[in-house]
Amino acid sequence: GFKAIMRFVPQPIVMAMVAGVFLKFGLLAVDAFDKELKIALAALIAWVVFSFWKPVARVLPPVLMALLAAGYMAVEGGQFALQGELTLQTARPEAIHPVFSKAALLDLVLPLLVSVLALQNAQGIAILRVAGHDPPTNTSTFMCGAGSLLFGAYGSVNTCMTGPVNAILSSSGPVRFHFVGAYLWAALAVAFGLLSPVVTRLALSVPESFIYIIGGLAMLPVLQQAFTAGFGGRFAIGATVSLIVTVTDLIPGVNVNLLGIGAPFWGLVFGAATSLLLERRDYAELIAAGNGAPAPRRQDEEEPAVAEAAAPKALSGPGPGRTPADAGQLPGGPIAVISPAPGPDTSRVLIALREKGLAYRLVEDMTWRPGEGVSENPLNRNPLVRFGGGFALYDPRTILDYLETVRPVPALMPSDxxxxxxxxxxxxxxxxxxxxxxxxxxxxxxxxxxxxxxxxxxxxxxxxxxxxxxxxxxxxxxxxxxxxxxxxxxxxxxxxxxxxxxxxxxxxxxxxxxxxxxxxxxxxxxxxxxxxxxxxxx
Known part of the structure; x- marks a missing residue:
């Protein structure tokens, strides 16, 4: 399914495409200062003040305060151009009788299908993974298709995991509470849909610069995240090509629209093709690890030994915290984390493995035995981590440095x-x-x-x-x-x-x-x- 396809699209190339798509929001925010300086300046000042005022920002989000400040300036300056009297109206959905044709299927449906899956859903999934979530790829894709069938009967747009919405919902606050924002957004979407005649008139009444500056400020942390994830490690050349092709949509007179499919999709295609040609080692590691899918084991194949002595207890991971790909392994083979009882150092290593989407086995056993002479853990430091090929490390900081070297995305060390x-x-x-x-x-x-x-x-x-x-x-x-x-x-x-x-x-x-x-x-x-x-x- 779509999940299998996403496994072999390198995460940095996807995030570079996302950065190219979201770059438009930042550029339009800058343009707002040229068109409506007072509105843009009021929004920026409110956003900066409440961003630094942390205790209050937890209750009054900076973007909300920027919206209120910009709205006040628009009303005060007479730029809120509402035409006629505003009356409360509700939408009246009308069922549409579909007419099928081969030409429409080839010219419209196929490009739209590719665009939704490869652009919108890919954006949403990548952003959620970078934020620390583990979205069910196939289930989400199926629900988007079911929703499109239902709402298409009333002339509505398709349902999909849009990048901007997921980016804003996951850009701040504890990860475990992001679902609250998602439910609130869904409720507001239903309310706005029912009141679409009123909401549409209000949206058309505000100046463009108001929308540009608020959208830019809301997307700024997400844009920074996308660039960090896209260019923080492997596949740098492919990510660069993906970004360049994607941003051609922003250049007047340049239109990469092959087969009726927009530039962001071709950014993924050309970026991945470039990495296949010029970053073959990165792609070889990606394919060897299945980008998170351990190779299936035959029933007659023996389980590899993790320790010389029988392991009293073995736990597998990672669990729900896999990011950015599904549970994977390094090209050298499986990882065994050995510790008599998970202490703080062992916990640090286990969290890093989960964050980087690497599968492991936790074996509760002694890492050192007195009198054994030359040892792979001579200082009796916990944990001892065995990688494939008999390679082992025992110092927690050394282990974490090694993981950062061989699996740089997502980055757990800053670049500064x-x-x-x-x-x-x-x-x-x-x-x-x-x-x-x-x-x-x-x-x-x-x-x-x-x-x-x-x-x-x-x-x-x-x-x-x-x-x-x-x-x-x-x-x-x-x-x-x-x-x-x-x-x-x-x-x-x-x-x-x-x-x-x-x-x-x-x-x-x-x-x-x-x-x-x-x-x-x-x-x-x-x-x-x-x-x-x-x-x-x-």
């Missing part, structure tokens, strides 16, 4: 060097707190007092202070931001979330939520990401 070291500073902070919390946990489990290496009697007090100072530092540095570093989810968010989750297990008497409520609220929001919640709360 200063932000990279900010992420590493966060990781160092959380690792220090984790180490102190483990010491306190072990000390509390002993039946006799813990040893005092410093000899000053304050061994436990010093570690408790380290935990509390670390939490205070994290809360102060985080503030009310949604992410620890920059505007995107990264490894530092994973490290902080894992630290907080395991504090509850290691130090149940440490009520950090009461002491730092903003930190607690951040943890609940970030745990709404499917990959994070599945590991830390699953």
């Amino acid at each position: 060097p200063a932000e990279v070291f900010e992420v590493k500073t966060w990781e160092a902070l959380t690792e220090g707190v984790n180490a102190a919390a483990v010491d306190l946990y072990i000390a509390g489990a002993r039946s006799e007092p813990a040893e005092d290496p410093g000899g000053d009697g304050d061994w436990i007090a010093r570690r408790r202070t380290r935990v509390r100072d670390g939490l205070a530092t994290a809360a102060a540095r985080l503030g009310d931001r949604p992410f620890t570093v920059g505007a995107q989810f990264s490894r530092s968010d994973i490290a902080l979330a894992a630290m907080l989750a395991h504090l509850d297990r290691q130090l149940p008497g440490e009520d950090w939520r009461a002491a730092w409520p903003a930190l607690a609220a951040w943890f609940e929001d970030i745990a709404g990401r499917p990959a994070v919640g599945a590991v830390l709360k699953g």
Whole structure:
């Protein structure tokens, strides 16, 4: 089905096409300043002010305030040109008797089918995956077709997973609450449809610049996300070609409309063809991994050994948090994550694997045995991760660096060097707190007092202070931001979330939520990401 087709369309090339389609919104927003400076400036100021005013922005979204400010300026300047008296009217759907013809099927239906599947649905699916969702591709496509059949009987447009709508709905707020916006949007769509005579007159009464600036501001975070996902790693040449072909729609006199199908579709085709020719290694890895589909195993084929000793317990992943592709594996083969009990470091690795859409087996077993001499885990660090071909890594930061190298999309490290070291500073902070919390946990489990290496009697007090100072530092540095570093989810968010989750297990008497409520609220929001919640709360 459509899901199988999407597996072999590289995610960066799709997101580059999305960036090309959405670029129009940004360009029109800039044009609004030339046409109606007061309206555009009022919207921009309101958007900037409420974007920085985080506590209020949670209740009054910046785009909504920009809309109100621009609307006020339009009314104040007499640019709200409503013709005649506005009366309440409802739409009256009329059934249309269809007439079928071979010419219409070839000239209209086929191009429309390709456009809807390859453009609108592909955009929506790609955007939702980048946001951390796992949309059911085939089911969504079937429902779009069923809706088109129903509404087509009344002369309506086809139903599809439009890119702009899904982009705006998933651009802010906790992932687990995005469905609220979707339900609200659906309710408003029904209301607007019923009141379409009134809504259409109102929409035609506002100046174009009003629509341009509001649309541009709403799409700005989404446009940035699309460029980051499209050009953050592999398939860079194909993504560039996809973007160039797609934006030809924006150039007067240039019209890539082969076979009646628009430029965005051909952007995908030419971008993928370019990658097949010039980025064959990237495509080979994509095909080897099925872009997320593990190769089917024959019934008579033995399961590969994960550990020399029998694994007491094995869990498979990833689950709901797969992004941007379905559960896949690296070209070298399956991944085994070995740890006696998932601690914060193991949780960090598991979340990263889920975010990157990589399948793994979690094996609860010892990663090191005393006296074994030369070892693949000589420092007894958890977890030990075995990749295909007998390759193993045991340091959590080294494992995460390796994953970022071999699976750069979606990126969990920023591209700005200063932000990279900010992420590493966060990781160092959380690792220090984790180490102190483990010491306190072990000390509390002993039946006799813990040893005092410093000899000053304050061994436990010093570690408790380290935990509390670390939490205070994290809360102060985080503030009310949604992410620890920059505007995107990264490894530092994973490290902080894992630290907080395991504090509850290691130090149940440490009520950090009461002491730092903003930190607690951040943890609940970030745990709404499917990959994070599945590991830390699953």
